Amino acid sequence: MGLHDDGADGELAALALKILVAGGFGVGKTTLVGAVSEIRPLRTEELLSEAGERVDDTDGVGQKTTTTVAMDFGRITIRSGLSLYLFGTPGQDRFWFLWDELAQGALGAVVLADTRRLEDCFPAVDYFERRRIPFVVAVNCFAHARRYGSDEVARALDLEQGTPVVLCDARDKDSGKEVLIRLVEYAGRVHTARLLESVGPQADPV
DSSP, X not given: OEEEEOSSSSOEEEEEEEEEEEESTTSSHHHHHHXXXXXXXXXXXXXXXXXXXXXXXXXXXXXOOEEESSOEEEEEEEETTEEEEEEEOOOSGGGGGGHHHXXXXXXXXXXXXXXXXXXXXXXXHHHHHHTTOOEEEEXXXXXXXXXXXXXXXXXXXXXXXXXXXXXXXXXXXXXXXXHHXXXXXXXXXXXXXXXXXXXXXXXXXX
């Protein structure tokens, strides 16, 4: 996350925000980062092995042949002076030791969801709620998957009131960008409210 002054007119010239993209195994995290990134995304994918198949639940994602073992990384410019650095987290439990490192300094997170495997979202939702990291749930609308409304998904995941749920297509750049914009707006409101709470009521001047 970075912020600097251009030195010419005193205006803030650039703001870079760190965003996590999380969710269960095979939900589309690598696809989303790759779709929206304006640079060639960094990927740490490996072929699925027979050993991995013994511990990774591949139900519903039988065509998946690779898995992220560290992180995905990409960048997108939302508007002039505002860039997002995207860090896609690995989905399997055995790689979760990386999450704490990736989460440091993050403005917020996108939790991708697949309605065919909605229970896979619970660990990510719990992780961000416990650490008070603002997040939105983005339902990746896979073909042939039953469609649910945002309210239904929010109830099924038992989300805290106000947590946004949006429908998206992780393959589509514009759809992914809308999810990120929604997250930045929501996280901005959350962080502003927390800052005001920390300051507390000001005493009236004498």
